[in-house]
Structure formats: structure tokens, C-alpha cells
Amino acid sequence: MPVTTWKLIGGRLCLDFVNTVGGRVSAGKRRGRDYADTVLRDKLPRYSDLLSWAEAGGALTRRESLQLARRAAADPQAAASVLARAVRFRAALYRIFKSAAGNWTPEPAVMRILQRELSVAGARERLAYAAGAFVRTWDHPTRALDRALWPVARSAAELLASNSLAMVRQCAGDECGWMFLDSSRNHSRQWCDMKDCGNRAKVRRFRQRSVG
Ligand SMILES: [Zn+2]
Numbered sequence: 445m446p447v448t449t450w451k452l453i454g455g456r457l458c459l460d461f462v463n464t465v466g467g468r469v470s471a472g473k474r475r476g477r478d479y480a481d482t483v484l485r486d487k488l489p490r491y492s493d494l495l496s497w498a499e500a501g502g503a504l505t506r507r508e509s510l511q512l513a514r515r516a517a518a519d520p521q522a523a524a525s526v527l528a529r530a531v532r533f534r535a536a537l538y539r540i541f542k543s544a545a546g547n548w549t550p551e552p553a554v555m556r557i558l559q560r561e562l563s564v565a566g567a568r569e570r571l572a573y574a575a576g577a578f579v580r581t582w583d584h585p586t587r588a589l590d591r592a593l594w595p596v597a598r599s600a601a602e603l604l605a606s607n608s609l610a611m612v613r614q615c616a617g618d619e620c621g622w623m624f625l626d627s628s629r630n631h632s633r634q635w636c637d638m639k640d641c642g643n644r645a646k647v648r649r650f651r652q653r654s655v656g
Contacts, residue, residue: 445493450500453636455625458600459612460501462538463636464488468621477548481538484619486531491516491523491589494530498592511586519589526589533561533593537600541623544604545612562601565594617641 454460466485488494495512498504504512516523536557543550568588572581585591603609608625615622615636622636635642 445487445496447496447500450497451637452501453622453624455627456599456603456608457501457503458537458596458603459541459623459625461497461534461596461599462541463622463624464493464497464534467617467619468538469619470621477543477546481535488527488531488534491520491527494527494592498595503592503595508586508591512589512591515586515589523589526593529590530593533557533596537596538623540600540604541612542614544609545614545623558597558600561593561597564590565597568594569598615641617644 450460451463452460454463464487465483466487467483469482469484488497492513495504495509495516499506499509536554539554540550540558542548568583570581570583572579582591582594603612603625611626611631613624613626613633615624616634617636617640620636620641624633624636626633635645
């Protein structure tokens, strides 16, 4: 996918990462936990898609993305295994945020995946001093193929441990299930995008009214 076509509506990098699927369909109205985790279309089928998304979301610069693409071309097997790890991490984050939204205790297995990603990212985290200010940065950002995942892990930890967690919502649209931070003034945002899922719901309500 080209860098410009990614739709970033999550409000946080980690939520936009969770939203790198066409949508998720609920397994039905089971009682208790329902992770609605049937992914409709994976938007990260190739390693280059991960780079493109990371660049769109600001997790990678253009230069970093190009350098990582060259590395991936030189070692496609390593790139494929990073991509598989990214998809596992995405599924884990989805379940953790869904737990948070539903006030459920997150499952230990998915928490372990997050912890692993956090320790990988943490080992790469650096603080640089430049032009009179400290900036958070990464160690050798273009040498590791999993570079795009580090800021995602950091973003997830920051959001999960913040008061904003209570504002994480899931789009109510059919076949959507995207997650976003509801920063609307009265915390009433229902849709990932009013022009998209919100509009479809409006049309459906209108049709139901006309039929009835
Ligand atoms: Zn939606």
C-alpha cells in the first residue's frame, strides 16, 4: 500500500497499528469475552506494507524506511519473520485494548507478547541531547528489521498506563471494529469515521425507517 493511502484515525500510533486490517467481525454475541477477532483483510501482507504503514504513521522516516527496505531485500527470510511477529503483536494489542474497553483482565499469553516487544524496544531506546534539548530516540534505527515495532510498543505502554485508556473505543460499524481514542468533548464518538461507518449506519437507519 502506498504511504499516502493509510487511514490513521486511531489517535495513537498503537491503535493505528491495531487498525491495519480491513475490519474485524464479531464471532457473535457470546456472553463474557468476545474478542471479535476474525480479521477481514490483512493490510500487512508483505514486509514492505509494514514499512509503508510505519512511514505514514510517523514511526519511520522516509530515509529509514528506504534503508530497511534494502535490508529486507537482502534478507527476505528475516523480513518475513519480523512481519509474522508484527502480525502476532497486532493481534495481542487488539485483545489487550479490547479487554481494557470491556473491563476484562487481559490474558497472560497476550500480555507476554507485549512484554517481549517492550523489552526489545526498551533495549533500543536512547535519550539524545541536541540543540539544547533531550530527545527520545533509538539505537541504530536502520540496522534492525523490527525497527517499526519499537515505537508501537512504546506507544502501547504509554496509552495502557495513562488515563486516556478509558477513552479507547471500538467502532460500532459492521465489519469494522477499528479502535480509536475518543477525544470528542462529550466522549460520544461511535464511529471510526463519520464519513465512512457513521454514514453507512445513517443510510441503514434511513432505509429501515422508509421500509417500516
Ligand atoms: Zn468503522
